[in-house]
Amino acid sequence: MPQQEHLAVYEVFVRSARGLDHKHVGSLHAESPEHALMYARDCYLRRSEGISVWVVKASDVTASQGDDVADFVEPMDDKDYRHATHYVLPESVKNM
Amino acid sequence: MRNTDEHALQAEFDRRVAAEEKIEPTDWMPDDYRKNLIRQMSQHAHSEIIGMQPEGNWITRAPSLRRKAILLAKVQDEGGHGLYLYSATETLGITRSEMIEALQTRKAKYASIFNYPTLTWADIGAVGWLVDGAAIVNQIALQRTSYGPYARAMIRICKEESFHQRQGYELMLEMAKGSPQQKQMAQDALNRFWWPSLMMFGPHDGDSAHSSKSMQWKIKRESNDTLRQRFIDQTVPQIEVLGLEMPDPEIKWNETRGHYDSGEINWDEFYKVINGNGPCNHQRIKHHVKAHQDGEWVREAVRAYRAKQARKKDERAA
Numbered sequence: 001m002p003q004q005e006h007l008a009v010y011e012v013f014v015r016s017a018r019g020l021d022h023k024h025v026g027s028l029h030a031e032s033p034e035h036a037l038m039y040a041r042d043c044y045l046r047r048s049e050g051i052s053v054w055v056v057k058a059s060d061v062t063a064s065q066g067d068d069v070a071d072f073v074e075p076m077d078d079k080d081y082r083h084a085t086h087y088v089l090p091e092s093v094k095n096m
Numbered sequence: 097m098r099n100t101d102e103h104a105l106q107a108e109f110d111r112r113v114a115a116e117e118k119i120e121p122t123d124w125m126p127d128d129y130r131k132n133l134i135r136q137m138s139q140h141a142h143s144e145i146i147g148m149q150p151e152g153n154w155i156t157r158a159p160s161l162r163r164k165a166i167l168l169a170k171v172q173d174e175g176g177h178g179l180y181l182y183s184a185t186e187t188l189g190i191t192r193s194e195m196i197e198a199l200q201t202r203k204a205k206y207a208s209i210f211n212y213p214t215l216t217w218a219d220i221g222a223v224g225w226l227v228d229g230a231a232i233v234n235q236i237a238l239q240r241t242s243y244g245p246y247a248r249a250m251i252r253i254c255k256e257e258s259f260h261q262r263q264g265y266e267l268m269l270e271m272a273k274g275s276p277q278q279k280q281m282a283q284d285a286l287n288r289f290w291w292p293s294l295m296m297f298g299p300h301d302g303d304s305a306h307s308s309k310s311m312q313w314k315i316k317r318e319s320n321d322t323l324r325q326r327f328i329d330q331t332v333p334q335i336e337v338l339g340l341e342m343p344d345p346e347i348k349w350n351e352t353r354g355h356y357d358s359g360e361i362n363w364d365e366f367y368k369v370i371n372g373n374g375p376c377n378h379q380r381i382k383h384h385v386k387a388h389q390d391g392e393w394v395r396e397a398v399r400a401y402r403a404k405q406a407r408k409k410d411e412r413a414a
Contacts, residue, residue, distance in 0.1 A: 019118030019244050052120070081166045082173075084258035087266045092337050095330075096229075096262055 009058035010036035012043070014050035022054050033057070113314050118244035121187040129313050132306060133243055134188050135204075136315060138195045141181035142206035146199075146380050148174045150214040151223060159217060166263050167220065173260065177253045184245035200385050202372060207231075209292045211374030218271050218278070222285035224264015226293040226331070232257055233327045234297065242314035265334065272338040283340050290343035294358075295366045297324035325355055332356050 007029040013022035025044050030036035036055040045053065064072050080086050089096060105124040112119060119125055148171050155171065158164035182192055198204035209227050214220060235257070238250045271282035298304055298320040310316040332347060346359035368374065 015120075018112075018120060019247060021248060052122075079165070079169060081162070081263070082169050082259055084262050086259065087262035089262060089265060089269070090337055093265065093334050096265060096334070 007031055010040070010055045011058050011061060012036075012040045013054040013056070014040075014044060015052035016050045018051065022052065025049075027058060030055075113242050116314075118247060119242055120244045128309070129315075130188050132310060132313070133246065133315060134185060134190050135306070136310070137181055137185040137188075137243075137246055138190070138198065139205050139207075141178050141185060141195065142199045142204055143210065144174050144178035144181060146206045146210045146384065147227075148178075149380055149383055150210055150212070150376075151220060153214050154217060154220050157217070158220075163267070170224070170260055170263065173256055177249075177256070180249040180252060181246075184249045187245045196388065200381060200388070202381065205370065207296055208366065208369040208374060209289075209296050211369050211376045211380060212288070212292050213376050215288075216281050216285060218268070218281035218285035219289065221264050221267030221271060221282065222289040224260050224262075225268050225334070226264075226286075226289045227296070228257060228260040228264060229331060230293045230296045230327050232261060233323050233330075237316075237318045237323060240314075240317045246315075268338055272340055279340075282338065286335065286338075286340055287343045291361060291365075292369075294324055294328070294361055295369075297321070297327070299363070299366070328356050328358055 008031075009027050010030050010033070011027045012025050014025045015022045028036065028039050028043055030039050033055055037053060040053050040055050044050070076082075106126065109119070109123070109125055109129075112123070119129075151167060151171050151174070155164060155167050158167050182195060185195065186192060195204065199206070209230075214223065232254065235250050235254050239247055239254060241247045241250065268282055268286075271278045273279075298307075301307060301319045301321045304320055307316065307319065311319065328347075332342070335342060344359045346357065348357050350357045369377070372378075
């Protein structure tokens with residue numbers, strides 16, 4: 001197989017317009033961050049999808065995932081008092 | 097040549113601000129815009145962090161487990177909001193430690209409201225309802241601020257803060273509809289927090305040192321007096337629902353203006369508190385310094401861990 005198989009994976013994040021967050025749009029293989037940026041432009045920005053791109057080596061991303069995710073977020077699930085709807089107020093102050 | 101460049105950059109910046117396009121960290125921006133943002137955003141971040149103290153004061157004495165859980169969740173949110181704002185401010189090229197240093201040496205300010213003590217449990221209701229209520233009015237306007245990271249932090253904060261005001265109002269409602277003593281506590285809390293809450297919007301438009309530049313740059317989107325009036329207009333009916341006395345005898349609906357009229361703020365008190373001579377200024381900073389020093393062992397442990405991991409990595413590589 002050609003060497004390309006072993007190129008590093010980069011995750012691509014695009015800011016579609018000023019003022020918005022960068023959003024994950026996909027990934028690609030590249031031999032350096034600089035090239036990843038160019039490939040990202042060619043792959044993901046062919047139709048003015050964005051005005052700023054971040055590329056991050058996938059191996060540098062530390063992620064929560066898989067079977068442990070339920071346990072990971074569990075402590076937050078039973079705290080409905082964190083939501084505004086938990087508090088019942090009179091009709092007359094509905095817009096608070 | 098350099099001058100021409102600067103002019104072009106300035107023109108592009110001005111065009112962006114005029115066109116309601118956000119300014120992002122990698123864009124060129126005038127030095128004064130950057131300085132002004134650092135001042136306002138770090139002040140905002142400090143307010144979130146110092147604001148944890150008056151409420152934290154009651155966590156161990158909350159009257160029920162439910163109230164304790166709510167108050168803990170709220171104070172935890174404020175810490176998180178401080179983090180969002182410090183991080184957003186860091187995109188302007190200032191470090192966290194520089195900001196903390198400025199706070200602790202009183203070069204940077206924070207909202208003067210947090211220099212008032214929380215004397216009774218009803219104060220926790222008044223803080224959530226009035227102080228967070230005033231902060232939300234201010235922050236909703238700031239969701240449209242011209243600096244991208246600040247605007248995004250505001251959007252996140254407003255979303256999370258929706259429960260803060262409601263839990264405070266619910267608490268006030270319980271007190272106001274409770275025993276005569278509880279109702280009196282609610283009235284007293286309202287009376288003490290009303291004026292400092294109005295002061296949160298800052299001096300009158302004509303007396304505000306940073307306002308005109310900030311409005312021109314669209315860092316601030318609405319004037320102090322406009323925001324203050326909005327807060328008064330939305331809060332007066334809420335006082336009526338509670339069945340409490342107005343904290344200001346001059347509050348009166350003005351048919352012609354379509355707004356509530358109200359009495360004049362005691363600006364001497366405002367400047368006294370802002371300049372460090374409020375009831376709790378000394379205590380707030382002293383506590384922040386102590387908490388920071390007490391946390392030094394954690395930062396030291398982090399540094400030791402990082403050094404050890406680096407050493408291990410080197411050994412494996414060798």
